Amino acid sequence: MSFSADVKSELLSVEAEDECCLHAFCYGLLLCSRSFSLREISALTEHSNIANKYSEILKKVCGVTPLISKSDAGKYRVEIKDAEDRAKIMNSFGYDIKSRTMRINYANISDECCKSAFLRGVFISCGTVNDPNKRYHLEFVLPYKNLIKDLALFISEFDEFETGLDPKIIQRNSNYVMYFKGSESIEDILTVMGAVNSSLQVMGVKMYKDMRNNVNRKLNFENANLDKTISAASKQIDAIRKIKNTIGISRLPVELREIAKMRFDNPDMSLRELSESLEVPISRSGVNHRLQKICDIADGIK
Ligand SMILES: [Zn+2]
Numbered sequence: 001m002s003f004s005a006d007v008k009s010e011l012l013s014v015e016a017e018d019e020c021c022l023h024a025f026c027y028g029l030l031l032c033s034r035s036f037s038l039r040e041i042s043a044l045t046e047h048s049n050i051a052n053k054y055s056e057i058l059k060k061v062c063g064v065t066p067l068i069s070k071s072d073a074g075k076y077r078v079e080i081k082d083a084e085d086r087a088k089i090m091n092s093f094g095y096d097i098k099s100r101t102m103r104i105n106y107a108n109i110s111d112e113c114c115k116s117a118f119l120r121g122v123f124i125s126c127g128t129v130n131d132p133n134k135r136y137h138l139e140f141v142l143p144y145k146n147l148i149k150d151l152a153l154f155i156s157e158f159d160e161f162e163t164g165l166d167p168k169i170i171q172r173n174s175n176y177v178m179y180f181k182g183s184e185s186i187e188d189i190l191t192v193m194g195a196v197n198s199s200l201q202v203m204g205v206k207m208y209k210d211m212r213n214n215v216n217r218k219l220n221f222e223n224a225n226l227d228k229t230i231s232a233a234s235k236q237i238d239a240i241r242k243i244k245n246t247i248g249i250s251r252l253p254v255e256l257r258e259i260a261k262m263r264f265d266n267p268d269m270s271l272r273e274l275s276e277s278l279e280v281p282i283s284r285s286g287v288n289h290r291l292q293k294i295c296d297i298a299d300g301i302k
């Protein structure tokens with residue numbers, strides 16, 4: 001199952017609502033489904049659990065039983081065939097023959113407690129969210145410009161979003177898309193709708209990604225340092241080899257001989273390790289200074 005389907009399953013399992021919230025949930029579900037008008041009330045979904053919920057909620061809230069059918073493409077269609085039933089449903093959400101445009105009727109979500117339930121219904125009908133492992137993206141897609149604008153306003157004025165959400169709207173073919181980027185906005189929306197587990201999952205992915213980035217940054221830094229050490233060491237070893245093959249190590253000043261042998265035998269030792277393995281340990285910069293001297297001597301040999 002996709003992450004989006006997981007989120008919807010979790011949202012469908014949210015229960016224990018007051019009657020007002022159940023009404024608001026049903027409203028969100030209907031308003032943003034395939035069709036919500038006197039001429040047609042229907043939902044189209046590839047998930048049987050969504051089709052069943054749509055049907056169950058309509059029975060509970062409006063006392064109307066829809067018809068569920070399965071298309072050849074494997075999608076579930078939930079429909080209210082009877083015109084009187086449709087009028088009854090439209091009526092119970094405050095729409096009459098004159099209400100033509102698709103707008104939010106705020107009378108259905110006037111109580112604070114109902115807002116989450118409404119948004120949950122809206123998301124189940126027209127929302128999707130990407131797998132956070134791939135990208136942070138949550139969107140609502142509707143063919144009605146005014147309705148998507150209403151939703152954007154509703155969401156940006158939602159009290160629960162303390163940081164304030166910043167919905168973006170674009171047109172995609174004949175649809176309008178309101179979308180959110182950023183793990184925090186997505187976590188907030190999922191939590192408010194009641195998909196707490198999914199929200200925690202997004203949070204977990206974000207933490208893992210942050211940690212991996214930190215480790216990589218640290219590794220890159222250490223690798224860069226290691227590269228520097230190795231290239232310095234190989235230059236020193238070349239110098240020592242040149243001295244061996246020409247004047248001989250024994251011609252070096254006594255304080256340079258030990259470090260020259262040590263370096264020649266241990267190309268991968270850091271300055272600190274070298275300084276610690278000398279018979280009389282000296283500072284790191286002392287070791288560096290002596291190795292530099294050895295290189296200077298080698299440079300001076302014709
Ligand atoms: Zn309520």
